[in-house]
Amino acid sequence: MARWEPNAPQRLADAALELFAERGYENTTVLDIAQRAGLAKSTFFRHFQDKREVLFGENALAGPLVAAIAAAPAEAAPLDAVACGFDALARDVFTPARRAFTVRRRAVIDAHPDLQEREALKGVSLTASMTRAMADRGLPDLVARVTAELGALALRIAYRRWSDSGNTDEFGALARRALGEVQAAALTVEGGPGRFPRP
Amino acid sequence: MARWEPNAPQRLADAALELFAERGYENTTVLDIAQRAGLAKSTFFRHFQDKREVLFGENALAGPLVAAIAAAPAEAAPLDAVACGFDALARDVFTPARRAFTVRRRAVIDAHPDLQEREALKGVSLTASMTRAMADRGLPDLVARVTAELGALALRIAYRRWSDSGNTDEFGALARRALGEVQAAALTVEGGPGRFPRP
DNA sequence: CTAGTGATGGGACCAAGTCCCATCACTGTA
DNA sequence: TACAGTGATGGGACTTGGTCCCATCACTAG
Numbered sequence A, B: 001m002a003r004w005e006p007n008a009p010q011r012l013a014d015a016a017l018e019l020f021a022e023r024g025y026e027n028t029t030v031l032d033i034a035q036r037a038g039l040a041k042s043t044f045f046r047h048f049q050d051k052r053e054v055l056f057g058e059n060a061l062a063g064p065l066v067a068a069i070a071a072a073p074a075e076a077a078p079l080d081a082v083a084c085g086f087d088a089l090a091r092d093v094f095t096p097a098r099r100a101f102t103v104r105r106r107a108v109i110d111a112h113p114d115l116q117e118r119e120a121l122k123g124v125s126l127t128a129s130m131t132r133a134m135a136d137r138g139l140p141d142l143v144a145r146v147t148a149e150l151g152a153l154a155l156r157i158a159y160r161r162w163s164d165s166g167n168t169d170e171f172g173a174l175a176r177r178a179l180g181e182v183q184a185a186a187l188t189v190e191g192g193p194g195r196f197p198r199p
Numbered sequence C: 001c002t003a004g005t006g007a008t009g010g011g012a013c014c015a016a017g018t019c020c021c022a023t024c025a026c027t028g029t030a
Numbered sequence D: 001t002a003c004a005g006t007g008a009t010g011g012g013a014c015t016t017g018g019t020c021c022c023a024t025c026a027c028t029a030g
Helices: A008-023 A030-036 A041-047 A062-071 A078-092 A096-110 A113-136 A141-162 A171-190 B008-023 B030-036 B041-047 B062-071 B078-092 B096-110 B113-136 B141-162 B171-190
Strands: none
Touching: A008 A030, A008 A041, A008 A096, A030 A041, A062 A078, A062 A113, A078 A113, A078 A141, A078 A171, A096 A113, A096 A141, A113 A141, A113 B113, A141 A171, A141 B141, A141 B171, A171 B141, A171 B171, B008 B030, B008 B041, B008 B096, B030 B041, B062 B078, B062 B113, B078 B113, B078 B141, B078 B171, B096 B113, B096 B141, B113 B141, B141 B171
């Protein structure tokens, strides 16, 4: 069924990002956000669990990522399946059109610990989803977990670079590069039975 | 300088854990906690940043861990330095005497998302500390980061097992075992240039 | 005995978040 | 056209987390 003005959640999220960027997260009231969106405070909480969630509500990450990992060839190595997931994100989520939004959002989150805390929780949740996805591919639990941790690390690195206003590479390239770097670093950490730095 | 009744923060933390365990985190107000500790609400916020922090205030993890990693032999492999850190935790923090407390705390945290969110943030912070500690040992940034992530994973696994009421092993043994398992899993993930499962 | 110091008590105050109910726009049906 | 039903909204009352400020208390040094 339609509404007066459609897309209330989107309008709220836009208003929130604007206000957070203008005067900061602390100096912005939920009432402020709702009023700028032309809505009431109670309507805000009908669409978002709390004030922080307005910046994380989309959370369209886990879905495409898990689906693409599941769809990766059965014989693909663990981190290759992760790479398939990253490709899906580059295609469906982290598109060039959304980069400007992400850059602003990044700055807002970096400016307030409450938002960083929520981001940390989202990260844990996403890693758990990746772990399940890898386990569903038949990997032993711990291997799935390590793969997910390494993948999550690469994703954070790539996302951070993509959110950097000075960077114009597309997300797919950044993600593949980050994954390769993490893989190389992991090999160095293990470095066979030897020690680091090698004599 | 002394006070009326000493150890206000400890009394508050004890009262909070009791009340959270009795009636749940949601059904316990800060006023309840303060009154059970024989203090005022404003005194609670003088000792803890917020209601969640009363369960995390100690946070004595990073200090000993970082110090022991720094003190590890210069020629030790990255994960061996991490193992030194775990030994320090077993000696100074996760002592048998504190296990009962940890078991109760674990149950409380597992019962409420707000506390899990705070725990996630503490985890990120601890991983960052480990990353710096490894970087200070001269490791390249990414190698330090991967080492810290793998170490943090092993720590979470060991801590979870140690907090399990059915387990009576000392923390040191659990940590060493977890670290070995994570290392083995990481080798499987990498598995050289090949694929998994290997044909 | 007195002044200084640090911790505490307690109340006013703001904002987050919950709850509930009236109201509005729209839809399908008679 | 009239009317009931549905889902989203408005708005106010209320609880609680969290901040701020100031008076007060216990203890200590002189």
